[in-house]
Amino acid sequence: MPKDTTYKFCFGPWNLSEGQDPYGPPTRPVQSFDWKLEQLKKLGFDAMMFHDDDAVPDIDNKSDAQLKSEARALKKKLDDAGIVAEIVAPRLWFDPRTIDGAYTSNDPKCRKYAIERSLRCIDVANYLDCDLIVLWLAREGSYIRESKNARKCVDYLVEAVDKMLAHDKKIRIAIEPKPNEPMDLAYIPTIGHALALATQTSDPKRVGCLIESAHAILAGLDPADEIDFACSFGKLWSLHLNDQNGLKFDQDKPFGSANLRVAFNQVRALERNGYGKKGEYVAFDVHPFRTTKVEHWTAHLENSRRTFLRLVEKARTYPEAEAQKLIADRNYAALDQLVLEHLMGK
Numbered sequence: 001m002p003k004d005t006t007y008k009f010c011f012g013p014w015n016l017s018e019g020q021d022p023y024g025p026p027t028r029p030v031q032s033f034d035w036k037l038e039q040l041k042k043l044g045f046d047a048m049m050f051h052d053d054d055a056v057p058d059i060d061n062k063s064d065a066q067l068k069s070e071a072r073a074l075k076k077k078l079d080d081a082g083i084v085a086e087i088v089a090p091r092l093w094f095d096p097r098t099i100d101g102a103y104t105s106n107d108p109k110c111r112k113y114a115i116e117r118s119l120r121c122i123d124v125a126n127y128l129d130c131d132l133i134v135l136w137l138a139r140e141g142s143y144i145r146e147s148k149n150a151r152k153c154v155d156y157l158v159e160a161v162d163k164m165l166a167h168d169k170k171i172r173i174a175i176e177p178k179p180n181e182p183m184d185l186a187y188i189p190t191i192g193h194a195l196a197l198a199t200q201t202s203d204p205k206r207v208g209c210l211i212e213s214a215h216a217i218l219a220g221l222d223p224a225d226e227i228d229f230a231c232s233f234g235k236l237w238s239l240h241l242n243d244q245n246g247l248k249f250d251q252d253k254p255f256g257s258a259n260l261r262v263a264f265n266q267v268r269a270l271e272r273n274g275y276g277k278k279g280e281y282v283a284f285d286v287h288p289f290r291t292t293k294v295e296h297w298t299a300h301l302e303n304s305r306r307t308f309l310r311l312v313e314k315a316r317t318y319p320e321a322e323a324q325k326l327i328a329d330r331n332y333a334a335l336d337q338l339v340l341e342h343l344m345g346k
């Protein structure tokens with residue numbers, strides 16, 4: 001019987017957000033990076049995930065020497081805290097040059113900026129001793145479909161990934177699909193699209209994916225199915241567990257908050273695929289509710305991990321033999337109830 005996985009956990013500085021939303025200002029005072037790292041350490045998490053400008057603030061205005069010195073200083077801080085840098089993601093949705101897309105902008109100068117920024121993101125990752133870049137393709141899409149040539153955009157995306165793969169022969173790239181937001185429609189909405197894109201690149205074995213629960217739900221899919229599909233290719237290299245209550249803006253709710261059964265099936269999928277056995281992390285890409293008080297600021301992260309671990313117990317104590325008998329008898333009503341009873345506890 002293979003040894004049970006001991007999971008390692010991660011979150012990013014942006015997961016200790018201050019409560020601003022499109023309709024209102026922050027509700028909690030801005031905290032320093034050091035405070036956020038201290039919370040992560042206190043919570044007993046193992047790794048932190050970064051955007052490039054979380055690691056090197058104002059990165060576009062920093063020289064290569066400054067980038068190196070700041071990334072190295074961060075690495076020392078992480079080492080002193082015993083914390084690993086899990087991934088680095090280029091933030092390609094803030095700068096005016098990414099207003100109409102980064103890699104898929106209609107403006108070649110903007111596409112060039114996006115690729116150059118991505119190569120510097122790889123340099124940051126190297127200084128942090130991290131070999132995994134995440135591409136959340138935030139603005140690779142359109143507000144109206146006639147504004148871009150979607151066929152050309154696929155080529156632009158492949159070109160951008162190929163430039164990154166050529167820049168560093170060890171780097172791996174995990175594409176994080178999302179069907180919309182901030183765009184009306186994005187070009188890489190699901191794991192299927194991400195893995196298909198990977199096959200077009202110059203080194204497909206170095207291009208994998210990251211699944212975020214809420215993004216799969218926004219695509220009208222079951223995140224557990226996306227996990228199984230990605231794992232069948234051996235390409236689920238990172239994971240953003242959270243939750244989402246229906247098709248609306250990306251809520252980044254605590255894991256299990258909206259649908260415990262969907263969360264349970266994600267954990268079962270991770271267990272049966274041995275996710276984590278090759279060092280992969282479970283990250284919670286979750287935000288506190290805007291109403292959260294300062295004294296409860298980390299609760300959404302602690303709750304997400306606690307729910308995850310309780311569901312691991314549920315997955316490992318699931319009455320499999322009884323379930324198989326009901327499946328053999330095609331008695332799915334009884335199977336449905338068995339799952340619910342198991343989750344509710346007798």
Ligand code: XLS
Nearest residue numbers: 089136176212240250285
């Ligand atoms: C946004 C994405 C983002 C990426 C990292 O919806 O989930 O959090 O994971 O930039």
Ligand code: MG
Nearest residue numbers: 176212240285
């Ligand atoms: Mg995410």
